[in-house]
Amino acid sequence: MNDVTLTINGKPVSGVTEPRVTLLDFLRDVAGLKGTHAGCEHGVCGACTVLIDGTAVRSCLMLAVQAEGEDIITIEGIGGSGARAGELGVIQDAFCETHGLQCGYCTPGMILAAEALLSVNTDPTEHEVREAISGNICRCTGYVQIVDAILLAAKRLGQRNDAAPSDANLV
């Protein structure tokens, strides 16, 4: 058994785990954060996408012990914080508005992939959006409304002027 200490959504989390436990299982079973979804569990579907230092990665393709000391954001860390705690983030809101989800299973991964894109590219083209979510499979929507949602979120993030500094990297 190994000790693992990492930061999840800004809070330090420690746990004892076998080396064979993936980061996905650690997040769900040790940290109790069930928003990160287990899909194929071998790197094909993207449902388990999380952010490490702001970059989208697959949590099923990483062992929890490899994530020692890393700074991880899951879907639970994406909504509003501070005075806006409990509210949806801009990207989440956009998914609701454009009907960017149906069954919702792929949605956390899609939103984190979108977050990773919009944090480095504030005005992506449709092609860039499709490239960013190319590793995330959705079997309901046909992707059109997901792409619409991300483009709408990009537009809103570009126009708004109320971003509190603490929200800047979480929206």
Next chain:
Amino acid sequence: MKPVRFDYKRPTTIEEACGLLASDDNARILAGGQSLIPMLSMRLSRPSLLIDIAHIPELTAFVETETHIEIGTMVRQAVAQKSKLVKTHIPLLAKALGHVGHPPTRARGTVGGSVAHADPSAEIALVAATLGAEITYRVDGADEIFDASNFFIGPMLTIAPPTGCLTQLSFAKAPAVCGTGFHEVAPRKSDYALASAAAQINFAAGSGVTSIHLGIGSVGDFPERLDVDQLCGTPLDDAAIADAIHAAMQVVETVEDLHATAAYRKRVATELAIRALRDARDEISKDLNQ
């Protein structure tokens, strides 16, 4: 949790990693894990010890020498893709990296890990074999260098020493005027390719085309170079390119699986090789006309 039980070690020097590797016959090196971890989850790989080399600082080095670019084995694919050194001096690798997996797998996957893993459809292995990159392994305290063009011998099989640790890949810098092309066909974007082709034409003012590198992947058990040297010194017209590639493909052995027949792979690889070489030629024409 799906993998078998194993121990996990996180060395901080290459020597320590090699020592651990020698201490256990069933030890495996873990680099980015984007190929190994799925194999663990499916229990296709059942190691007793995983040696995580992500915390060995010298393995993430990116070094420019007068003639070569040396890429440490732990350099992430996403880092290499954004690198100016790669764009300027290894344009073929820069082109291929966009086809490697997806953004989230490129963020973790490494350049060296892909070569060591030796998947027949791996783009980085194809580029290394096509360009004859030098692959350095640390074995028993000494460096052993392999030529990538005859390094791969089967699916997930190389001539690498079992107790060695891949430390770096070294690519010769492309000349100031050169053209490249890369094409692949996959069932969906960034999935395992059913056929792929990489081409680079080196050019020197005064002497014209100095060398042509052409390789195909996903078609046989390993990435393979095609010999089209007879095209050097010719005008590289479409017909000559097609003839040379058809002739070179005669001797290529193709494999068949659930996803595509051998005949399909061969036909598609031939066409992709033609397109890649034409792209490379057209890039040079464009450069020279500017």
